[in-house]
Amino acid sequence: MKTPGPWNKVAVVGAGMIRFGELFDQSYEQMAAGAWRACRESVDLGLDPSQVEAMFVATQRGTLWGQEGIGGNTVPSAIGLSGVPCTRIENACPTGSDAFRVGAMAVASGVHDVVLVIGVEKMRDKSAEEGLLARAAGGHPIYTRGESAPVLFAPFATRHMHEYGTTKEMLASVAVKNHYNGARDPFAHFQNEITVDQVLAAPEVCSPLGLLDCCPQTDGAAAVLLVSAERAQEFTDSPVYVAGFGVATDHPYLHEKQDYLGLLASRLASARAYEMAGIDPKQLDCAEVHDCFTITEILDIEDLGFCEKGTGGAFSAAGETAIGGSMPVNTSGGLLAKGHPIGATGIAQIIELWWQLREQAGPRQVALKNGYALQHNVGGRGSGVSVVNILTRNAK
Amino acid sequence: MSTPRECHSAVLSIGVAAPTLRLPVAQVAAGWGRAGGRGQVAVCGPSEDALTLAWLAARRAITAAGIPPEEIGGVWWGCTRPPFAEGPNLSFLSAALRLHPQSEAALLSGSPHAGIDALLAAADAVISGRVSTALVVASDSLLPALGSGLEAASGAGAVAVLLAAEGPASLGQVTTEWSPVLDRYRGDLETETREVYDGRLFREQVFLPLCQTVGSSLSADPSTRWSLPDPDGRLGRTLGERLGSIKVVSSAARSELGDTGAAAPLLGLAAALGEPGNLIALGFGGGRATALSIQVTSPVPGSSVVQQHLSGGREVTYTEALRCRGQLVASGETVEMAVPPGSAMFVRGSHEMLALLGARCLACATVNTPPNVHPTCIGCGAIEFEIIPLPLHGTVQTFVVNQTMPAPFVAPLPLLVLDLEDGSRISCQGASDGSDLYIGVPVELQLRRYALERGVPIYGYAALVATASDKTIERPST
Numbered sequence: 001m002k003t004p005g006p007w008n009k010v011a012v013v014g015a016g017m018i019r020f021g022e023l024f025d026q027s028y029e030q031m032a033a034g035a036w037r038a039c040r041e042s043v044d045l046g047l048d049p050s051q052v053e054a055m056f057v058a059t060q061r062g063t064l065w066g067q068e069g070i071g072g073n074t075v076p077s078a079i080g081l082s083g084v085p086c087t088r089i090e091n092a093c094p095t096g097s098d099a100f101r102v103g104a105m106a107v108a109s110g111v112h113d114v115v116l117v118i119g120v121e122k123m124r125d126k127s128a129e130e131g132l133l134a135r136a137a138g139g140h141p142i143y144t145r146g147e148s149a150p151v152l153f154a155p156f157a158t159r160h161m162h163e164y165g166t167t168k169e170m171l172a173s174v175a176v177k178n179h180y181n182g183a184r185d186p187f188a189h190f191q192n193e194i195t196v197d198q199v200l201a202a203p204e205v206c207s208p209l210g211l212l213d214c215c216p217q218t219d220g221a222a223a224v225l226l227v228s229a230e231r232a233q234e235f236t237d238s239p240v241y242v243a244g245f246g247v248a249t250d251h252p253y254l255h256e257k258q259d260y261l262g263l264l265a266s267r268l269a270s271a272r273a274y275e276m277a278g279i280d281p282k283q284l285d286c287a288e289v290h291d292c293f294t295i296t297e298i299l300d301i302e303d304l305g306f307c308e309k310g311t312g313g314a315f316s317a318a319g320e321t322a323i324g325g326s327m328p329v330n331t332s333g334g335l336l337a338k339g340h341p342i343g344a345t346g347i348a349q350i351i352e353l354w355w356q357l358r359e360q361a362g363p364r365q366v367a368l369k370n371g372y373a374l375q376h377n378v379g380g381r382g383s384g385v386s387v388v389n390i391l392t393r394n395a396k
Numbered sequence: 397m398s399t400p401r402e403c404h405s406a407v408l409s410i411g412v413a414a415p416t417l418r419l420p421v422a423q424v425a426a427g428w429g430r431a432g433g434r435g436q437v438a439v440c441g442p443s444e445d446a447l448t449l450a451w452l453a454a455r456r457a458i459t460a461a462g463i464p465p466e467e468i469g470g471v472w473w474g475c476t477r478p479p480f481a482e483g484p485n486l487s488f489l490s491a492a493l494r495l496h497p498q499s500e501a502a503l504l505s506g507s508p509h510a511g512i513d514a515l516l517a518a519a520d521a522v523i524s525g526r527v528s529t530a531l532v533v534a535s536d537s538l539l540p541a542l543g544s545g546l547e548a549a550s551g552a553g554a555v556a557v558l559l560a561a562e563g564p565a566s567l568g569q570v571t572t573e574w575s576p577v578l579d580r581y582r583g584d585l586e587t588e589t590r591e592v593y594d595g596r597l598f599r600e601q602v603f604l605p606l607c608q609t610v611g612s613s614l615s616a617d618p619s620t621r622w623s624l625p626d627p628d629g630r631l632g633r634t635l636g637e638r639l640g641s642i643k644v645v646s647s648a649a650r651s652e653l654g655d656t657g658a659a660a661p662l663l664g665l666a667a668a669l670g671e672p673g674n675l676i677a678l679g680f681g682g683g684r685a686t687a688l689s690i691q692v693t694s695p696v697p698g699s700s701v702v703q704q705h706l707s708g709g710r711e712v713t714y715t716e717a718l719r720c721r722g723q724l725v726a727s728g729e730t731v732e733m734a735v736p737p738g739s740a741m742f743v744r745g746s747h748e749m750l751a752l753l754g755a756r757c758l759a760c761a762t763v764n765t766p767p768n769v770h771p772t773c774i775g776c777g778a779i780e781f782e783i784i785p786l787p788l789h790g791t792v793q794t795f796v797v798n799q800t801m802p803a804p805f806v807a808p809l810p811l812l813v814l815d816l817e818d819g820s821r822i823s824c825q826g827a828s829d830g831s832d833l834y835i836g837v838p839v840e841l842q843l844r845r846y847a848l849e850r851g852v853p854i855y856g857y858a859a860l861v862a863t864a865s866d867k868t869i870e871r872p873s874t
Contacts, residue, residue, distance in 0.1 A: 129731065129802035136801040138734040141742075142749050142856030143766060143823055145733075145846050146798055146809050154796040155813060162794075162835045207797040207830070251774050255765065255813050255823040260794045 005278030006243035008396040009108040011232035013239050014043040014225030015351040020189040020339035022124045023219035029078035032071070032120045035221035035344070036079040039116070043225060044236040052225075053112040055086040058099035058119035060342035071120060071343075081116075093290065093379020094247075094387035095119070096222070096346025101245045101387060103226050113231055118223040119344035125219075132217055139381060143253055150206035150214060150293060152254070152383050157208050157295035159260035163310070166298065168208060170313030172199035174294040175212050177322050178330050182337025184363040187348070189218045189339030199294075213294040218339025222347035224354070229396070240357045243279070243372060243392040246272025252381035261310070265386035266303035266378045273388040274305075279372055281305035284327065284390075286356050286366045287374040288349035291334040297321075300376060301329060304388070323366055331356065331364040349375045350389065357393040368393070400614055403570045403688065405519040406563030408463070408529070410698040411456025411705075412666050413449045413554040414653055415440040415537065416827070418709040419717040421548045427714040428543055435629060437551040437654030438709060439717045440537045442806055443827060443844035443858060447479045449554035450535035451492050451843040455788075456705070457556040458493070458531065460698030465493055468558070469527025470500025474514030474534040474658040476507060476681070477582075477589075479845075479853050488855065489533070491750040492843050494785055500527060504658075507580075507682025508536065508625070511658035515557070515688070519567055522559050530559040536657030539721055541590040546580070549628050550589070551654025553706070555663040564696050565669055568689040571613040577602050577683045580627070588723075595628075603631055604638055606685035611639050611678050614687050619673055621645040623664030625680040627655050635678075645675075652706050657681070663706075665690070670699035704863075719806075722848070730804040737852035744768045752788070752841065752857050754820055755781035763820030788841040789862065790816035797830035804847070812859050814839060827858040838862040 016038025018031055026034070040047050057071035072088040089099035096119035103117040123131060136148040160166045176196055182188035194212060202210035225235070232239035248268030250257070258264055274280060281304060289304065291297035298312035306327045307315040315321065321329035332338045332352035335345060353373040355361040371393040378386040417439040425433030440449070450473060458465055471490055478485040486501035500521065504513035511534030518530035535554030540546035559567075579602055582589045593602065607625065616622075622639070623646035626632025636644045646664025649656070656663050661679035668675055675690040718724035735741045745768050747753070755767035762775025765786065772779055795812040798805075810826025810833055826833060827844055844858040 133800065133802045134731045136798075136805055137731040140766065140769070141733055141735050141745075141849075141854055142846055145856070146801060146805060146811050146825060148798060148801055150800070151796055151798055151811050155794040155811075158796060159794040159835065203799075204797075205800045207799070209796075253765075253823060255821040256774055257813075260813065 005276050006241060006392050006394065006396060007276050008241040008243060008392070009229055010104040010226050010242040011229050011239035012224050012242070012350065012354055012391065013227050013232055013235035014039045014047060015354040016040070016042045017187055017222035017344070017348050017351050018220060019187045020218045020220035020341060020348070024124065026219070028120055028122045029074060031219060031221035032075045032078045032118060035118055035120070035223040039223035039225055044238070045234065047225065047235065049081060051114045052081060052084055052116050053114050054106060055081065055084055055116045055118065056099045056103045057086060057088045058096040058117065058343035058347060059088060059121055060090055060092065060095040061121070075118060075120065091387070092385050093292065093342055094346055094377035094385055095343045097349070097375060097377045097387040097389055098247065098346070100224065100346060100350055100389055101247065104242045104245065107226050107228050113228045115226045116223060117226060117347060118221065119347035120221040121341035121343040122219050123217040123341055128217060144381070147254070148206070150209055153293045153296050154206045154209050155254065156260050156299055160295065160298065161208065163261055164313065166313035168200055169196055170317045171213055171294040171298065172196040173317040174291060174297045175199045175336055177316070178291060178334040178336040181323065181331050181364060182333025185333045185338060188333040188337050189216055190333070190337045209293055209295065215292045215335040215340045218341045220339055220341030220344040220348065222344040222351055224347055224350055238358050238393070240354050240391050240393055241395065243390040244273045244276030245387070245389045246270060246276065247387050248272065250382060250384040252384045254382055256382060262299050262303045263378050263383050263386065265384055266300060266376065269386040269388045270304045270376065273390050277372070277390040277392070279390070283370040284372050284374050285368050285370055286328040286331055286353070287376065288332060288334070288352050289329055289376040290378045291330055291336050292340055292379070294336070296378070297329065297334065300378070304374065304376060323364060328366045331361065331366060346375065346377050346387065350391070353391050357391060400569035400571045403516065403519050403567045405522040405559050405561060405567050407565040407567070407669065407690070407696055408558040408560050408563040409457045409461035410666050410669055410696050410702065411453045411460060411556045412663060412702050413452035413456065414438055414706045414709060415444045415449060415552045416709055417441050417712045417717065417720060419712055419714065423714040424547045433548060435651055437549065438553055438652070439712065439720055440552050442720050443846065444537070445479050445845050445853065446475050446477065446535045446537045447485065447489060447855070448843050448845055449537065449552065450475065450489060450533045450556070453535065453554035453556040454493055454531055454533045457558050457698055461558045463529060463558065466496045468495055468499060468529045468531050470521065471495060471531045471533060472502050472504065472514040472518035474504040474510035474512070476505065476510055476536050476538065476657045478503060478505060488750055491747050492855065494751050508657040508660065509679050509681035509684045509686065510534070512661055512679035512686045512688065515662065516570065518559050522561060528560060532557050532559060534659040534662055536659050538655070538657050539588050541588040542723060544590055545628065546589060546591060549655045551656050553649070553653045553656035553659045553663055555659045555666055557662065564694040565690050565692040568691055569614050570686065570688045571610045572684060572686040573606055573609045574684040575602070575606055579681065579683065599631060599634065603680065604635060607635050607678060607680055608638050610685045610687040611676070614676055614689050616642070616676060617674070619643070621665065621668045621673065621675050623661055623675070623677045625660055625678060626650050649706055667699060667702040669696035671695065726803055728803070731802045733847060733849045737849050737854065749856050752786045753783050754786045756784050757781055763818070765820065765822050786820055786822065787817040790814040790839060792833060792835055792837050792839060793821065794835060795826065795833050814859060824856070825858045827860045832861045
């Protein structure tokens with residue numbers, strides 16, 4: 001791990017997901033089964049289910065969202081793999097991406113050769129008021145009272161706008177771009193384009209963010225198959241390798257941030273991932289980053305090193321992060337358009353990059369130059385946890 | 397009887413507090429299909445109650461006197477209806493005022509006479525020499541029965557004075573008289589106060605006889621300024637006429653706030669403490685009336701900003717007032733606090749929330765807030781701390797206004813990150829609608845009710861844009 005990357009001990013040889021959305025007609029278990037089926041069918045040279053040696057299930061909120069059980073034992077049963085070792089991973093908004101990292105480590109350790117990582121989240125079985133919005137009453141009775149999800153990020157928008165002159169139009173450019181991409185992604189929750197004027201005219205959710213600055217509440221499931229790099233060719237001729245990853249934490253209260261201009265956890269996690277992969281941000285062909293709100297993507301592209309701190313708004317408004325831009329970001333539509341079923345989100349981002357690196361992304365395909373792509377999530381109380389995974393199509 | 401007794405103690409300072417909302421009485425009348433209705437009454441916003449008003453008035457009085465809170469001997473609180481029918485009214489108020497942990501406290505309650513009762517009890521503690529400084533607080537936020545005449549009169553407000561043996565205003569003669577009669581009434585299972593008597597019966601046989609007896613028992617001259625009870629907006633004037641051509645100074649506070657119950661006698665003469673001369677405060681309630689004379693020799697600290705602290709307020713509709721008073725409640729379930737009021741977390745954390753305490757690292761001086769969830773310094777990793785009171789002034793580092801929350805939250809709800817004066821940082825709610833906030837604006841923190849959770853009030857600090865008067869009065873240079 002300390003040697004120059006890429007790490008490349010683990011390959012992604014299968015990836016599949018269901019269309020995200022308000023899936024009132026599907027149970028948690030049915031969504032999991034759909035993702036597993038898609039993943040299995042994506043393995044070029046075929047997968048016998050008995051080859052799966054272990055599973056990691058990414059579900060953030062367990063029974064709170066109304067599903068029947070938390071995934072550690074319900075998902076193997078639901079997808080026909082009952083008996084297989086299975087562990088549920090929870091790590092706030094990066095739950096899916098951290099399950100991916102843990103799965104990769106399980107393979108790299110040599111304990112398992114074939115691991116399924118599956119993210120499943122039911123966000124809409126309960127009403128919005130009883131679901132994610134109920135977060136406003138969670139945590140400390142005073143210091144986090146009223147802290148619904150936008151409150152984790154909107155204060156950064158207020159300060160970023162004050163400090164750097166970032167405008168609401170710049171924030172809106174993120175939503176417009178991601179909806180444009182979502183309209184070209186058959187798996188996205190929202191597949192419609194929007195305009196800057198529509199974003200600016202949307203009702204205020206949490207100042208300075210309006211409704212279209214915010215990702216929806218989405219049900220979804222996504223799964224990837226990880227194998228040891230040595231055995232990748234048994235499953236596909238075009239594997240994608242895990243080049244590196246990084247995880248970082250920060251203090252949980254909003255008043256404990258170093259500043260309100262960026263997210264320390266993202267900076268630390270990405271620095272670790274770049275080091276492990278042996279690359280710098282300029283070598284990335286594209287990235288899927290955590291855009292739960294428009295401001296989050298602005299902070300991300302600065303914190304991940306795609307542009308200078310303070311210039312994210314202009315960078316985005318100039319189209320640099322569009323599919324044809326210098327650094328395409330969230331070609332899948334991102335959380336803003338594709339949706340944010342928390343446990344599935346990180347896995348679905350990996351899947352988009354898997355398609356991009358295998359040149360299977362259709363109208364969203366970016367030009368591959370260096371063969372590297374980055375996946376990023378950040379969240380939790382005080383946005384105090386971030387996970388970054390870097391993928392590559394380059395064999396070591 | 398009506399022979400005055402002497403009450404030898406003195407007022408050191410005064411502070412007053414008014415809630416943020418004002419309800420035009422005409423709106424109440426219109427709500428019931430009636431024409432007319434003059435004046436306005438003060439109404440507590442969703443985060444205000446008799447305890448938060450008491451805190452604010454007391455804090456202003458303490459700061460005006462320039463006395464460290466831990467040196468005050470105790471608090472005597474008069475309140476018709478404290479927030480906890482049974483519960484920690486006094487320990488919560490003492491904690492939030494940062495009084496000494498062994499300070500005295502007494503709660504006088506049950507009728508609007510409680511404010512005068514608190515003043516006299518505190519004076520006795522000073523006279524006896526038991527305490528050198530006594531804090532008197534009188535506050536009320538009345539909940540009138542819907543459709544009753546009380547709706548047009550019931551207001552809210554608070555007043556606090558610090559008493560000592562010597563001071564710029566001396567308490568003098570006191571006369572009390574009682575009569576075993578009902579006036580306003582609220583039974584043990586009732587939530588709202590109602591009237592029981594015919595208006596003329598109450599006026600002629602209950603109110604005026606008691607008040608006239610005690611009022612006329614004190615020596616007064618034409619220059620004496622009076623604070624008179626005025627439960628319905630007319631009785632005060634009638635009483636003044638019956639007492640002769642007296643000079644009534646309480647009508648200003650009455651017309652601004654309505655009937656402030658236990659706070660009314662002292663609130664009515666708070667501004668008058670700024671001018672040397674003789675004053676008489678007359679309190680009434682629960683079948684008792686008391687008159688008390690005060691001689692002002694020099695302006696009492698805090699009196700110059702009384703009018704400023706009572707005026708202003710945002711005008712609300714009858715509907716909004718009903719919602720704020722808890723008399724208009726949405727159907728359906730509300731989202732419960734993740735931490736129930738009965739949890740151990742509140743036993744561990746209540747004092748640090750009420751007194752706004754931080755843990756300052758002995759190694760690097762970083763302030764960690766709240767202390768009980770920070771066993772290790774976020775600045776340097778050290779584990780030894782000094783618990784300190786955090787400053788109640790600071791500036792806005794960043795903020796948002798949350799518009800989207802489930803009930804019982806009410807939008808707009810500002811949420812702020814503050815840089816406090818000592819360099820520490822906290823997050824908190826804002827007490828305004830957020831339209832006055834911007835990065836860098838100076839704010840002050842006030843005790844507010846954050847929630848009424850499973851029926852239990854939960855208190856914490858909320859930020860308001862600091863006013864000029866708070867800068868001069870709350871932060872003396874000494």
